[in-house]
Amino acid sequence: MNYEEAHFIYFSPTHTARAVGKAIVQGLGVGFEETDLTCQQLQGELLVDSKITVVAVPVYGGRVAETAMERLRGVYGRKSPVIPVVVYGNRDYEDALLELKDWCVDHGFIPFAGAAFIGEHSYSRADRPIAAGRPDEADLQLARTFGQKAGYLLKGLGTLEQWPSLEVRGHYPYKVKGPKTLQTPETMATLCTACGKCVKVCPVQAIRWEKPVVSDAVLCIKCCACVKQCPQQARIFETPYTDLLFKNFSARREPELFGLSDL
Secondary structure, eight states: TTTTEEEEEETTTTTTHHHHHHHHHHHHEEEEEEEEEESSOSSSSSSEEESSEEEEEEEEEEEOOOOHHHHHHTEEEEEEEEEEEEEOOOOTTTTTTHHHHHHHHHTTTEEOOEEEEOOOOOOOOTOOOOOOOSSSSSHHHHHHHHHHHHHHHHHHHSOTTSSSSOOOOOOOSSSOOOOOOOOOOOOOOOTOOOOOHHHOOOTTTEEEEESSSSEOTTTTOOOOOHHHHTTTEEEEEOOHHHHHHHSSSSSSSOOOOEETTTT
């Protein structure tokens, strides 16, 4: 096995999953390449042979984001060691980490460690912060330490064939999500300059480049990448769920780590 290289695969519209996953990879202390599935589909299949792999995705409603699962469809390992990582917005990740771990096994990877970290919720607003600024430096330092210890473990083992199955929190059958609500971020016409930033960062091409820009409610996945990255703050997304999250899930939660007994 080549444990001197890593492959980092992620879907991360608001960059939180990318930040956490990259910190873990940096902790491994090896060279790595990235596959960013946020705004593009794979062309064909991606086979990860013997490298250490880190897969990082966001949680939507207690499950792995549906678009992330779609983008990962063509990714396969060949008994490759993998660290599945989910990032959630301070409410709960429920079955998402188990779902991602199971995906790893089904696609030829060997999960040996896993983690659930917190990222700023897509619905977080300045007046109603929900895990604002997460992952913060404490989170990222923990992620780097986690990656470092995972790297030491792998190099000491040499093989994962006898390693016990990774146990993570979650239930199967996975949580059944409710029907999709057809709502999208809106544009404040007086602020929109039609710069096109929102069009470029939308992972599902749900925004039409007009003035003001318009979203397709059928395609929109409510990731709020367009809201958080608009240079004019012209995109807004108001939903009663924001108030509920702010009221009930504002207290700080800490990451959960699995597979390395001394962490």
